[in-house]
Amino acid sequence: MEIIKVRCQGTGYNALRFEPGKDNLFSMRDDDAHMKLRSKMAAGYSGKENESMERTIDEHIAKLVDLIDIKYLSTSRDFRPVDFAQKIQYFTLDVVSDLAFGQPFGYIEQDRDVFDFIKITKSFFPVTLVMANIPSLVALLHSRLFRGMLPKESDKFGFGAFIGVANSKVAERFVPDSTSQPDMLGSFIRHGLDQAEASRESLLNVVAGSDTTATTIRVMMLNLLSNPVAYRKLQKEIDDGIRSGNISSPITDAEARKLPYLQAAIKEGLRIKAPAAGPLFKVVPPEGDVIDGKFIPGGTQIGTSPFGIYQSKTTFGEDASLFRPERWLEADAVTTAEMASVVDLVFSVGKYQCLGKPVAFMELNKIFVELMRRFDFTMTRPERPMHIVNAGIWLIENFPLRSTSSMKPQQVLRYRRPFVNTFSRISSTTCANRALQTPVLTPHCPPHRAAQTAAAHIFGLQFLHTMASQQYDVLIVGGGPAGLSAAAGLARQLHTALVIDSGVYRNARAKHMHNVMGYDHADPATLRAKARADLEARYPSISFRNATVARAQKLEDGSFALTAEDGAEFRGKKLIVAAGITDLPLDVEGYSECWGYGIFHCLFCHGYEEAGQETVGVLAVGMLSNPQIAMHIIPMAGRLSKNIKIYTNGNEETAEALREQLKATNLPATVESRKIARMSLVSPGSSTSIALTLEGGEQRREGFLVSVPNAQLNGPFVKDLSLELGPAGEIALKTTGETSVPGCFAAGDIAVAMRAVPIALSTGMCAGAGAAASVQHDAAYKL
DSSP, rough: OHHHHHHOGGGGGGOOOOOOTTTTTOOOOOOHHHHHHHHHHHHHHHTTTTHHHHHHHHHHHHHHHHHHHSSSSSOSSSOOEEEEEHHHHHHHHHHHHHHHHOOOOOHHHTOGGGGGGHHHHHHHHHHHHHHHHHHHHHHHSSTTGGGSSSOTOOOSSSSHHHHHHHHHHHHHSTTTTTTOSHHHHHHHHHHTTOOHHHHHHHHHHHHHHHHHHHHHHHHHHHHHHHHHHHHHHHHHHHHHHHHHSSSSSSSSHHHHHTTTHHHHHHOOOOOOTOBBOOOOOOOOOTOOOTTTEEEOOTOOOOOOHHHHHHHHHHOOTTTTOOTTHHHHHHHHHHHHHHHHHHGGGGOOOGGGGGGHHHHHHHHHHHHHHHHHHHHEEEESSSSSSOEEEESBBBEEEOOEEEEEOOGGGGGGGOHHHHHHHHHHHHHHHHHHHTOOSOOOSSSBHHHHHHHHHHHHHHHHHHHHHHHHEEEEEEEOOOOOOOHHHHHHHHHHTTTTTEEEEEEEOOOTTTTBOSSSSTTTTHHHHHHHHHHHHHHHHTTTEEEEOOOEEEEEETTTOOOOOEEEESSOOEEEEEEOOOOEEEEOOSBBEEEEEEETEEEEEETTTTGGGSSSEEEEEEEOOGGSSSHHHHHHHHHHHTTTEEEEEEEOOOHHHHHHHHHHHHTTTTOOOOOOSSSSEEESSSSSTOOOOOEETTSSOOEESOOOEEEEOOOEEEESHHHTTTEEEBBBHHHHHHHHBSSTTTTEEEEEGGOOOSSHHHHHHHHHHHHHHHHHHHHHHHHTTTT
16 A cells, blocks of 8 residues: 555556547646646536536346347247356446536447457557556657557547547637536636547546446346345345345435445455556655565565455455455454455545546446346356456456346235245245255345245246236326336326336437436436336236237227237236327438438437527428428428528428428528438448538538438237228327227327327327226226
């Protein structure tokens, strides 16, 4: 500890510069400059000026949970391993990029290595380690001779692409009259960082804050799965906390800090494989110093061994090499404090302590609770669970896990108390007969898990199949706002309902939604995750199934039968169709790639944050090829921009009609009738600006585009049930939300012409109330 406290950083830190001769906070060796820069950045990392920090982390955990639930959930019939190492780094990269720039890079949403950053940096880190230990190599590589080989912001992939995104995003904050934002970058700027400094430090946050936190999460999961006792203890603590109401959904940082076993497991995870595995050399001052009774000449570089420090038997006991969270709960106060002071060295101390420590701990406090609340994990290759390399930091990849759905404590009620009691009795009398390796009822196995285990052993898939194929009061197709709102209304009247969720959402690309009170500017995934979690926790009559409906049928008795793509069948007395719509992309190269990122369909939902553009474009194609509809949208675009360019994509008739109508207005709009050859995002992930190439080669640039393409209704319902349509192509409804087919209701985008989240919530509630009334009417008159 003495070495780290009083020495300055060694020459090897020069290898950690992003640009030759330009230091960031981590590479900076001048103590005075370091302290000055650090003081400007501290508030941004602490959360004092970034009040959305916790909510941002919650949003990305919800996205990760959704991704696993939709694409990587295994069943007894379907094995879908999830590469935990990869997905966790996607998660941490999205968190830190969102915190750094106010917008994530989109790893989880796209489920891929954006810019090939992970692939390229895994090759780069070993080189950096060599350079850090041979400083002359740094000077050579940063020389004019080799400088062209370094990453550049013009690169389309790798670290250079990250530099480009960082520079572009930061540049937007330094344009005249730009508004200060309540995020990390905004805090940096308010405290005096210039544009170049803000770019470097925001980039440092992404690079330093993603790999290290991801390492600890991976290592913790590996050690928990390798130690079933520890896994069960943590699971029990989570289950007990949910049951007692001490854990919210999502868990708060304050609640997580009160979970002793979780905190012990986090400390063990940090200790057992410290994220920074290199020696981190410091320099002895010129006058020399005495360390442990020995004189060390000035200029000597001194490194530390992470293994020697964090696995010291003197500090952590004879079993220091083992992952054992219990050591933190068994030790006396003095020993615990000593162990904690050593583990704190993971983040360094004093003037060099990592500013990202609060962010890392908040991620660690939340991620395991939310994952273990929702899933059970097992290793698919216990003999070689992951590939790991020490390159100064741990390069971890290829960590496949099997994830299965986990019943939550509140869900015991869903299967009714008699079921639980029956399975408890069966399990206690069958353990000996069936030689179960783990007793079903133990202090670490709550009753709902006992029921699940007993069911699996005794009835196998038949039990789950019976549960899924029962007749519900109402089948709800769609897990978006409309379907979830309908389920909430039905739950309040004690009706059973099954929500069948395809996992496909029209607003999946939207980072923020608006006009939803209490959730303004929140990620749509957060609303879905919170609504589903609330329903699962509070209302035992509501069930969920991830599936896509392929066939719908109304039976002779008036009930409905649905068949999923995987062959599963569902029965319900009534049906609510809330399956949404699919926007059909225009036949223009690049349109699909720009949709949702720089092309907006609704200016009540999007555009406010981009207001003040020099020019925006309106695509008078699709629904907007109707001049009357286009003239409704054009003034809205004018509220957000100084100039409006209207593109008809070769339709001269529409162009002429719009020119005539615009003559009677004072709108700063011009009409362009040439075809659009192609379009692309100017700065993917960091800007809404779109580059257009017109027929003939002329190029234009718009702050964003407005487009309302044609759409198709999702699912087989209109065809299979012969549902009548309304004037805008939506499913026609009565005032009760019922369609032309008695007993079938509809809600959300599939049933309205004006499509937005608040309207989906409203129509969903209406459909739920209508379906409830219909079920109750049938029961009252015994129909």
